[in-house]
């Protein structure tokens with residue numbers, strides 16, 4: 001991580017833990033908002049007006065938080081409005097790295113070798129972890145926001161002048177219910193798999209893994225009444241959040257994070273739902289199972305030999 005803008009120690013996945021060995025995720029630091037007029041958003045400074053070509057997303061395809069920003073970018077048809085750079089999937093001793101791994105890129109903006117250089121370019125005394133996704137403002141040469149929950153909200157609503165207005169993933173009338181479901185999905189599933197994988201006591205693991213499967217069971221039941229998406233016919237933010245964990249589950253979380261009570265393949269409704277979302281235009285481009293597998297199995301603290309398993313064999317029909 002960065003301490004006063006200097007890379008301080010070898011990268012380690014466990015960010016912080018409580019007294020009982022529970023994994024705690026760092027809170028995000030850059031919280032400005034892009035808005036249609038450049039007015040200030042709920043947090044941060046004003047001056048980040050939605051403009052075509054002004055903003056850039058740094059992502060890693062292993063990362064569910066980054067992938068949700070890619071999904072919203074696709075669904076809102078913002079490909080030509082916000083460009084992206086994909087980092088390599090494996091975490092190095094200096095965190096995320098740019099490079100020529102298949103499907104990854106070098107940094108077109110600052111010529112950085114590591115993502116932490118983007119953070120210090122924005123704030124030379126930055127303290128904390130250099131996480132993806134990062135929304136970069138080319139005009140002001142700084143990070144707008146590094147919290148995917150904020151980024152997906154602004155991609156959904158701030159760029160309507162340029163993007164697809166027929167898609168609204170956060171409709172006003174459902175916001176209360178979406179927020180409520182998102183909170184459960186985040187705690188027990190999206191972050192729950194990490195809590196299981198990075199638990200440092202049996203108790204913390206048991207608690208987390210139980211939450212993961214209780215949530216999957218609940219979602220399976222919810223989708224078993226034949227509905228297309230979690231809230232019926234319309235795709236929402238909750239579907240984006242559920243999908244990014246489902247698509248990684250059998251390839252990564254089932255093995256490396258010890259979430260192995262069941263696979264998504266064992267849940268008929270969830271499997272069909274996952275394939276349905278994967279088949280939406282553009283979504284397959286946001287999923288790279290090779291990056292997902294190589295990335296999670298590169299976490300030395302969990303897999304010291306770095307051996308990448310041969311299976312599972314997944315069939316994803318787009």
Ligand SMILES: N[C@@H](CCC(=O)N[C@@H](CS)C(=O)NCC(=O)O)C(=O)O
Pocket residue numbers: 011015025026027028062063064065066095129130131132133146147148149
């Ligand atoms: N709250 C952040 C979390 C992002 C996050 O934790 N990303 C992980 C990858 S999945 C990361 O970059 N980890 C690097 C590190 O912790 O040093 C968000 O949702 O944007």
